[in-house]
Amino acid sequence: MLAARPLSLLACALLAACAQQPTATVTLQEGQQSRCPLQLHNGQTLVLSLPSNPTTGFRWEVKDAAPQVLRSLGPEVYSNPEDAGLVGGAGQSTWRFLANIPGDGHLLLVYHRPWEADVAPAKTFDCQISVK
Template identity: 80%
Template sequence: MTVARLLLPLGLGLLAACAQQPTATVTLEEDQQSRCPLQLQSGQTLVLSLPSNPTTGFRWTVTDAAPQVLRSLGPEVYSNPEDAGMVGGAGVSTWRFLANIPGEGHLVLAYQRPWETDVAPEKRFDCQISVK
């Protein structure tokens, strides 16, 4: 009987601690740029997905990866979810970052043709990141 009395408060304490943990992954898409500035907790993963069509010559280039607060978890991953196997179809470019160090930075990407160095990017994605 005393073991059960000890386990109940311990179980409730564990549930409360789990409820206060931040969501492990934060997903952000181009149309959600209004969520910026974005506040992350150290240890959270940020997944950024932007529409892309490399067959047109346009590519997203990371111009500032907020290295003072974020750590890249790998290279860009391109997928073509809508028309799999269809040549020239649009897809999605995805990056994963770890909120690594407390502080502030900007995650900035430009959508442009790499050889058009004197032309303004077709699109920009700019998000201020704050890690606590």
């Protein structure tokens, strides 16, 4: 019975520490720009998922990746739902970033056909980022 007491104290300490830690991952999707400006804590991961259909020629282009405060954790990953079963069906483009430098930055992506230089983007994702 005495051995259980140190374990319960350790468990309480771990729970208290976890309660004070920010959520490790923040996920943003297209309709969530109202969450911007977005405040992150150093060490948090930001996952941005936007609807995409490259078969139409449209691509998301990262115009500003907030390099002052974010570090990219890899290239864009495109996924198409397996149950769609449609050739040319839309999917999701996803980017992952690590908030690693305190300060302010700007995350800006545009959805356009890259060869149409004089045409306004079909969509824009614009979010001010603050890292504490």
